[in-house]
Amino acid sequence: MKTTLRPARIFLPVCLVFFIQNAQAQFHLNGSATVLNDTCWTLTTANNFIAGSIWNVDKINLNNSFQVIMDLKFGCKDADGADGILFGFQPLSTSVGQAGEGLGFQGVAPSLGIEFDTWQNGNLGDPSYDHIAVSKNGDLNHNGPSNLAGPVQANATKPNIEDCNWHKLRVDWDAAVMKLEIWFDCDLRLTYTGDIVNEIFGGDPLVFWGFTASTGGSNNLQQVCFSYTTFLDGFEDVVICPGGQYQLKVSGGTKYKWTPATGLSNPNIPNPIAKPDETTTYLVEVTDPCNNPFYDTITVFVDGDTVFFDLGLDTILCEGQPLLLDATSSGTDTVTYQWSSGPKTATLDVQQSGLYSVTVTIDNYCVADDRVSVTVIPLPKANSLGQDTVLCFEQILELDATISGDFDFLWDDGLTVPTRTIETPGAYSVLISNECGEATASIDVGFEDCRQVYFPNAFSPNNDGINDVFLPFDGGDVGVVRFFRVYDRWGGLVFSNENFQPNSFDQGWNGLIRGKKAAQGVYVWLAEVEFRDGKVALLEGDVVLMK
Numbered sequence: 001m002k003t004t005l006r007p008a009r010i011f012l013p014v015c016l017v018f019f020i021q022n023a024q025a026q027f028h029l030n031g032s033a034t035v036l037n038d039t040c041w042t043l044t045t046a047n048n049f050i051a052g053s054i055w056n057v058d059k060i061n062l063n064n065s066f067q068v069i070m071d072l073k074f075g076c077k078d079a080d081g082a083d084g085i086l087f088g089f090q091p092l093s094t095s096v097g098q099a100g101e102g103l104g105f106q107g108v109a110p111s112l113g114i115e116f117d118t119w120q121n122g123n124l125g126d127p128s129y130d131h132i133a134v135s136k137n138g139d140l141n142h143n144g145p146s147n148l149a150g151p152v153q154a155n156a157t158k159p160n161i162e163d164c165n166w167h168k169l170r171v172d173w174d175a176a177v178m179k180l181e182i183w184f185d186c187d188l189r190l191t192y193t194g195d196i197v198n199e200i201f202g203g204d205p206l207v208f209w210g211f212t213a214s215t216g217g218s219n220n221l222q223q224v225c226f227s228y229t230t231f232l233d234g235f236e237d238v239v240i241c242p243g244g245q246y247q248l249k250v251s252g253g254t255k256y257k258w259t260p261a262t263g264l265s266n267p268n269i270p271n272p273i274a275k276p277d278e279t280t281t282y283l284v285e286v287t288d289p290c291n292n293p294f295y296d297t298i299t300v301f302v303d304g305d306t307v308f309f310d311l312g313l314d315t316i317l318c319e320g321q322p323l324l325l326d327a328t329s330s331g332t333d334t335v336t337y338q339w340s341s342g343p344k345t346a347t348l349d350v351q352q353s354g355l356y357s358v359t360v361t362i363d364n365y366c367v368a369d370d371r372v373s374v375t376v377i378p379l380p381k382a383n384s385l386g387q388d389t390v391l392c393f394e395q396i397l398e399l400d401a402t403i404s405g406d407f408d409f410l411w412d413d414g415l416t417v418p419t420r421t422i423e424t425p426g427a428y429s430v431l432i433s434n435e436c437g438e439a440t441a442s443i444d445v446g447f448e449d450c451r452q453v454y455f456p457n458a459f460s461p462n463n464d465g466i467n468d469v470f471l472p473f474d475g476g477d478v479g480v481v482r483f484f485r486v487y488d489r490w491g492g493l494v495f496s497n498e499n500f501q502p503n504s505f506d507q508g509w510n511g512l513i514r515g516k517k518a519a520q521g522v523y524v525w526l527a528e529v530e531f532r533d534g535k536v537a538l539l540e541g542d543v544v545l546m547k
Contacts, residue, residue, distance in 0.1 A: 026232065027054045027210070031104070040225035043085060043104075043213035046075060051104040054224075055210035056231065059091070062197050062205040065175045066230040067294045069252050071166040074118050074130075075220025081162040082119035082218035084130075087171065088112065089207040102140060104212030109137035110201050114171065114182055116154055118162050119218065127151050129159035132182055134192045136200050149192040156187045162220055168290055186290030228252025228286070228294070235298035242306040244368025245275035247357075248298060253286035263300075274300050304366030305331050311358070314373040318436035323350040323374065331362040340371075350374050378405045380432040382441040389443070392450030392533035397422040401430045401441055408433050450533045452477045453502065455525065458544040461511025461518075470543055471508025472527060478502045482528040482536070486543070489522060511545055520547045 029035070033052035034042045043052040060066065068087070075081050086103040090111035105113050115133050117140070120126045125142035133142060133150030142151050154161050161167055170183035182190040197205045209231065213222040226232070228251055240246050248264075249271045250256065261267035263276030274282065281299040288294060309327045317323055328346040329335050339348050340357040350356060357371035383403045391397055401409055402418040409418045410431040422428060422445050429442035452474060459470040472481060481502060486495040486509050495509035511518050527539045 026056055026058070028057050029054055036223065036225075039227075040223060041211075042221065042223050043211060044215050044219065044222045046077070046215075046219045046221045048215055048217060048219050050219075051212065051214040052222075053104050053210060053212040055093075055208050057208075058231075059206040059208055060231050062089070062173070062201070062207060063175055064230075066171075066173045067228070068169070068171040068230070069228040069288050069294070070169050071225045071227065072116060072169050073164075073166050073221070073223040073225075074116070074162045075222055076162065076164040077218070077220050078160050078162045080218045081220040082216055083214050083220075084115060084117040084119060085211060085213045085222055085224065086116070087114040087169075087209075087211055089209050091201060091204060091207045093208070102138065102214065104214040105138050106140060107138045109139075111138050112136055112196055112200055112207075113138065113140070114180075115140060116161070116169075116184075117151070118220065119216070125151075127153070129153045130155070130161045132184060132190050134180065134182070134190065148194065150190050152190050154189065155185050156189065166225070170288065170290065170292070172294075183290065183292070186292070228288075230296070235296055237299040237301065239301040239303055239366045240274070240276075241304045241360075241362050241366035241368045242302055244307045244360075244366070245273050246300065246367060246369050247271055247273050247371065248282065248284075248300075250284055250286060250296060252294075253288055254291075255287040257285045259283050259285075276300055276302060278302055305362045307360060307362065307368045309360065309368070309370065311356070311370040311372040314375075316375045316377060317350075318377050319379045321376075324348070325350055325356060325358070325372065327358045327360055327370065329360050329362060329368070333363040335363075336361045350376075352376055377434060377436050379436050380407055380434055380439040382432060382439040385428070385430070385441045385443040387443075388445070390446040390448055392531075393447055395447075395533060397445060399428060399430075399443065401432060403432065406434060450477050451531045451535060451537065453529055453531075453539070455527070455539070455541055456543065457541070458546055459511070460546040462547065469505045469508040469510050470525075470545075471505065472502040472529070474502045477531050479530045479532045479534075481507075482530055484508075484527045485525065487524045487526070488518075489524070494518060494523065518545055520545055 031052040032044050032050040033054050036042055041054050044050050072085055084103050086105045088105050088111055090108050092108065103115055113135050115135065117126060118130045120128055124140055131151035132154050134148040136146045136148055139146035141147065153159060167185050172181040178193055178195055180192045181188060197203060201207060211224050238246055251270060256268060256270045258264055258267040258272055263274055263280060265273040279301045281297055283295060283297050285293050285295055307329045309329050311325050315323060325348045327337055337344050337346055338359045348356065353374060353376045355371060355373050357369060359367055359369040361367050381403060383401050385399050385401065398419060398421055400419045409416055411420055412429045425446045427442065427444050429440055432439050454473045456470060459467045461468045481500050483498045485493060488494050494513045497507055500507040522542050522544055524542050525540065528536065529539060530536045
C-alpha cells in the first residue's frame, strides 16, 4: 500500500499496471525452468542434478511493504524426493542457479532466502521433516550464523510436503516494522524481524526477486504458480477525465470488498467500474483462499478535459447486422484510442461476438474507458440433409440437421429435435429457426429390394456364343459371390469358384468336368451371396445342361 499526492497537471503518458499482463515476459528463466502458462512455471523436472530458476527482470524496493500469494508443488516422491524450492532476493543478477543441496541459491551473496527444503542434509543441520527456514548470503547451514529463522516443519500437521499436491504460500513484508511473515497451507509458520536492507544489503533496498529449485542424487517435479504479488498486481494511481470511467482489477482472492462504494459499479467484485465525480482513494480488501485478508489502495484522480463518449448497453445482433462502436472524444492537444481488439481508431466496426473495451487518453493526461458485450446470433442455415437417396428394405437412415448455435427445429411430422430416424419412403423436411430468421432443408428417401440375383435354369455349352456358361447375374445388388458350386445327380462336385462378381462369364461353369464335356442332364447348384446391404444368403437350385 502507498500514499500518493495529487499530481500537478503535466502532459506525460499515463502508465497503468493493474494485474499480471504477460507475466512470462517479465521473468528471466535459467537452467531447467520452463513456462507452464501465464502464471505458472516448472523449476525442475524429475531428473537428477539439475537446477532451475525464474527471476523478475525488474528490481523491487525493500523499503516498501509487499505481499506474495502463490502455490508451490514439490512433486510426488517422499523418501527419494529432493531437493526443494527457495524464494529469494538478491541484487546481483538474474542468472543464478546451481544443482544440489543449495536449492539453486547456495553461495549467492548478499541475499535473503526463504527455503522450503524437502531433503534432509545432516551436514546443514536439517531436521527430519520437510521444513521452512530464512537465511542470508546463500548459506543454508542451520547451525551457522547465516540462519536467521527456523527451521520449522513446513506444514503444521504433516511432515511431508512432497505429496503431489499444491501448497499455498503467503509471504508478507511489513517495511515499517521490518517484519517478515511466512504462511504455509494457511498457517503462520515462521516470522523474522530484522533490518534486511541495512544488515544484509548494505543499505541498498533494490533487489531482484524470484524462485529457485534444484535436484541432486534424488529428484522431484517442482513448480510454482503466482496468484497475487504486490510487485506485479499492485495498483498504480490513475487520472480519469471528468465524465469518464475506468475498470479497476485485482486478483488472488475468493472475496473482495472495495471502500468507499461511491462511484463503483459493484464494490464486491474484483473488477468494478470506477466512475467517481471527484478524486477518490479506494481501499480493496481481498480475502485469500486461506480466508486471510490483504489490502491495496488506488487513488482515482478526476481531472482534465471532459469526455462524453458512451459505447451503450450490452448488445445482441443478428449475423450481418452492422454495429459501429463510437468512442470519439476531443481534447486540447491529442486524443488517442486503444481498443481491446487492437485498433487505435475512434470507431470500431463489430462483426463478431465478444467483450469490446476502449481506453481513450486525452492530451496524454487523463483517461476514460468503456466496454460493451456484443453477442452476434448466427443466421439459420439449412444444414444439408444430403442428396435424395434410395435405401434397401430394412435399412434405416439417420437425418441430422444439427448446426452450431441455439436454434429451434421443426420437422414436417411435428418433431422438434435436430435428428430423426427414417424407415419408410417419403419426402422429409425440417425448418430451422431462431430470432434472426429461418431456413429449410429437405430430402426424398425411397426404398427398394436390394437382394435380387438370377441363376438361369438351363444352359447349352456348345460354343455358339449363346448360353454357353452357367453363372449368376444381377443388376448391381450383389456385393460378392462368396462361393458357387455345381454337383451332378450323385452329389459329385463338378465345378467350384469363390469370391467373384456376378455377370463375369470367365467365372462361371462352362460345362466341362476335368476338361471333358459333361453329360446332358440336370445338375444341382449351391451359392452363398453377400448383397450390397450387407446381408448374406445361402441359395440353391438346379440347372439343365442341354446339348
